[in-house]
Structures are given as structure tokens and as C-alpha cells.
Amino acid sequence: MVKFLSFFLLLSISLDASEFDKNCFDCHSKDFKFHIIMNKYTLKFSSEKRIKEAMFDYLKSPSLDKSILPLEYIQKFGLKEKSPLDDKTLREMIDIYYEKFNLKSKLY
Amino acid sequence: MYRGEKKSIFYVLGLYLSSTLLLITTIFVSYYYYERDLFEHGEKDLLKKHTFLLTQQLSALNENSSERYKYPRFDEFESAIYDIDKNLIFSSSKDIDIANVKDNFFTKESNSYLLSPLTPYYFGAAFIIIEKKSKNLYILDNLIFIALITIVITLVTSIFLVNLVLKPIRDNIKLLDNFIKDTTHELNTPITAILANIETIDSSSCDEKALRKLQRIKIASQSISNIYEDLVYLLLNHKTSTQNVVLNLREMLHQRVEYFTNMATVKNISFILDAKEDIHFKADKKKMQRLIDNLLSNAIKYSYKSTNIRVVLNETSLSIEDKGKGMSEQEVKKIFTRYLRFDKSQGGFGMGYSIIESIVDEYKMKIDIVSKETQGTKVTLSW
Numbered sequence: 001m002v003k004f005l006s007f008f009l010l011l012s013i014s015l016d017a018s019e020f021d022k023n024c025f026d027c028h029s030k031d032f033k034f035h036i037i038m039n040k041y042t043l044k045f046s047s048e049k050r051i052k053e054a055m056f057d058y059l060k061s062p063s064l065d066k067s068i069l070p071l072e073y074i075q076k077f078g079l080k081e082k083s084p085l086d087d088k089t090l091r092e093m094i095d096i097y098y099e100k101f102n103l104k105s106k107l108y
Numbered sequence: 109m110y111r112g113e114k115k116s117i118f119y120v121l122g123l124y125l126s127s128t129l130l131l132i133t134t135i136f137v138s139y140y141y142y143e144r145d146l147f148e149h150g151e152k153d154l155l156k157k158h159t160f161l162l163t164q165q166l167s168a169l170n171e172n173s174s175e176r177y178k179y180p181r182f183d184e185f186e187s188a189i190y191d192i193d194k195n196l197i198f199s200s201s202k203d204i205d206i207a208n209v210k211d212n213f214f215t216k217e218s219n220s221y222l223l224s225p226l227t228p229y230y231f232g233a234a235f236i237i238i239e240k241k242s243k244n245l246y247i248l249d250n251l252i253f254i255a256l257i258t259i260v261i262t263l264v265t266s267i268f269l270v271n272l273v274l275k276p277i278r279d280n281i282k283l284l285d286n287f288i289k290d291t292t293h294e295l296n297t298p299i300t301a302i303l304a305n306i307e308t309i310d311s312s313s314c315d316e317k318a319l320r321k322l323q324r325i326k327i328a329s330q331s332i333s334n335i336y337e338d339l340v341y342l343l344l345n346h347k348t349s350t351q352n353v354v355l356n357l358r359e360m361l362h363q364r365v366e367y368f369t370n371m372a373t374v375k376n377i378s379f380i381l382d383a384k385e386d387i388h389f390k391a392d393k394k395k396m397q398r399l400i401d402n403l404l405s406n407a408i409k410y411s412y413k414s415t416n417i418r419v420v421l422n423e424t425s426l427s428i429e430d431k432g433k434g435m436s437e438q439e440v441k442k443i444f445t446r447y448l449r450f451d452k453s454q455g456g457f458g459m460g461y462s463i464i465e466s467i468v469d470e471y472k473m474k475i476d477i478v479s480k481e482t483q484g485t486k487v488t489l490s491w
Contacts, residue, residue, distance in 0.1 A: 035173065043170070046192035046229040066346045107179050107198045 155222035185240040190232035383421035
């Protein structure tokens, strides 16, 4: 039973990871500074709920007001395009992203 | 100690002590709160410094990019950080819980806590709670000790002050008592001589006019004699040798009523004596006589002319009722105060009821005075 559960867990993690790779690394290259973006969101929105909500809101309809990046950066590279993912998938991807990069879990 | 002196001492002591205690309490409570505020202020300042230190360290830590971050820990205090929705991010102590925090600063179980907001949210931290062992405010025990000493000193000084205040009153009463004592002593011989001589005068050798004059002299002498007896009783401070014997109150009443008949006749007052049965009561004869004499002489003194004084004796009580000017409720309340006279037009020293009270108390009787102004007074002794 334990072996079965462990196997199932590993499978689901690897599937989640591959989903994240597929949906996110399509646009962002491997050297994208995910942790810097998480740091900026954390500095501005504090709690998990608010961070995830702000990310979802921005990815669904990106705007200058909602962006946490410096104005100079946006002027140089432009605003991100609207995410093609459906709401459910987008929320799942945000959850995975938060799990992987949140600062709270890195504190010891 | 004179009558009423104890009461005065209690009043003055009570007033002095209560006002002093009120003052001491006010000063001490104010001082305690002042010290507590000062203490809290100091604690708060220290906690603010710790918060600033932690904020600096969190900021520095946030600048670094790393896979793992070691939360800043300090020997002097413990800390915890919470996100904007008050979810715990990290805590160095198990005791800290934001749910228990009601004020920004508070103390609990010898710890001081300070809750401070934080921006920007390093590691998501919107609130920092600092916990530190607080110094104890030990002044309360000392204050209670000092308060007790102050109360003792106040008590001693107040007793001294009361004695100082009462000294002139005591001296005056002593002077008055001495004066009465001397006067009484000087009165003894002439009164005895007058009464003895009146009794020995052969009334058959006097004409009617002379007889009337003699009668008046006799009544006046009896009045003086009564006052003399009262004074002697008071001056000896009720310490006359008591010889309690079984007295026949009916006989005694008859004797005393007869004794006072002459005096009553002057105002055309007559006695109605209702004492048919022999009533026996164990008491000192002189004291019982003083008691009855005072009640009868008071009744005569305050009766209207041409009225009756009703004297009723039964198994458990003796009542004397006059039809006279009576007393108000206030006057009845103060009736046992020595030297107090409500009607200055009447003779006497205001000692009658004081004597009555002392004898009534001695023989555990109950005295009941019912009086109505302009209608009369009824005094009932019951045993």
C-alpha cells in the first residue's frame, strides 16, 4: 500500500513538473529568473493567496499598472502577452510555480 | 474618660485617618501608575530597537539570492513574522501567536511583546512580533510596606493630635466637675440643717400664714436636697457602695410619691398611683430611690399646672405619665446627654436622665420614652 502511494505521489509530481515545463518554458527560457519574479511579488503582495491572485490577474490581462517589473524594463521589452492557458490550467501552473519558488519554504 | 470623649476620639480619628489614607492611597496609586508607564515606555523602546534590528537583517537577507535563507536569531529576544493575512511565515519561538495579540504592546507571563507592521514585505512579512523577557516591576511590595509604615505613623500622630485637641475640653469638664464637687460639699451641711430644723418645728404653735411659708421652705429644701443627692451620685461616678436587697417597689413608690406631693401641690398637680400589688425587685435602695425621684421630679417639672401624673406599677414595668409640654423626637434622642437641658426656664443641671440611664443600664432595665409636644411624656421602665 505504502509503495503504491509513494509511486502515485512521484508520478503526480513528475507529471506536474512536466506540465509546468510544457506550459511555462514554451515562452520563458530555462535561464528565466523565476525566483526574482517571486521575490518581487512577495515584497509587494505578502501572502500566498494575494500573490497567486495578483499573478493570475496579470497573466489573464497584462497591464502596466499590474506589472511588478520596473517601467524601464517594460519600455525595453514590452508587456507580456495575455496567457493562452485556460483559467484552471493557469491556476494550476501558478500553484506549481508558488510551490517551487516561494520564499516562505526557503526560510529555516 | 468622660462620657462622649470616646465618641469624639473615634470621630476625629476616623476623619483624620480616612482623609490621610485617602491622600496616601492617591499618591501611591499615582506613583505606581507613573512607574508602570515609565517601565512600559522603556520596554517598548527596547522592543522597537529589536524590531528595527530584525527588519534590517531581513532586508539584508532578502537582497541575497539563495536556495535557503537562515532566519535571523538573537540571544536577547525571540521573534516571529506574519504575512498580511496574519498567516505565520516563520517563528523562532513556540510561544508567539498573533491570535493572542490584542494591542501593539502587551506583557504576558513575564514576557513583553511588540507587534509592528512592516513594509516592504521581506519574505512576505507584513507583521513582526518581538518577544522578550521583561524585567519585573518590583515597586508594589515596597509601596505596600511604605504604606503600612505611613499608616502606623499616621495612627500614632493622630492619637497624639486627638489628645491635644481634647485637652482643653477635658480641662473644662474637670473644672466644672471640681466646681460642682466643691459646691456640693459646701451644700451638705446647710441643707441637712434646714431640713432637720423644719421637721422639728412644732406646727401647732404657728399660725396658718407661717405654716404656708414653712411648707414652701420645706419644698425648696427638698428640691435642693434632690439636686444634692444627684450631684453626689454623679461625683462619686456611680461607685457608691452597692447593696442589692429585695425592695418592695409598691412601698417605695408610695413613699416617694408622698415625698413629692408637697412639691406637686405648688403647681396643683396630683398623683394617680396605680400600684396595688407588692412588686419585689432586687436593687440598691439608694439607687432605686434616685431613679424614681428623678422620674417623678422631671414629671412635676415639665407638667402643666392643675394636671395629673399617672404612676402605674405592675409585675414587669413602671410607667410615669405626665401631661405637660413634652419633647420633640430630636430632644428625646438627646435626652441622656449630661448637662443638656431643653427648657432653661426650669431648674436643674440636666443630670436627671444621665443618672436614670446609668441606673437603668446597671439593672439591665429597658427604658422607653414616648413624648408628644404640648401633650406630655410617658416614661416606661421594664425589666
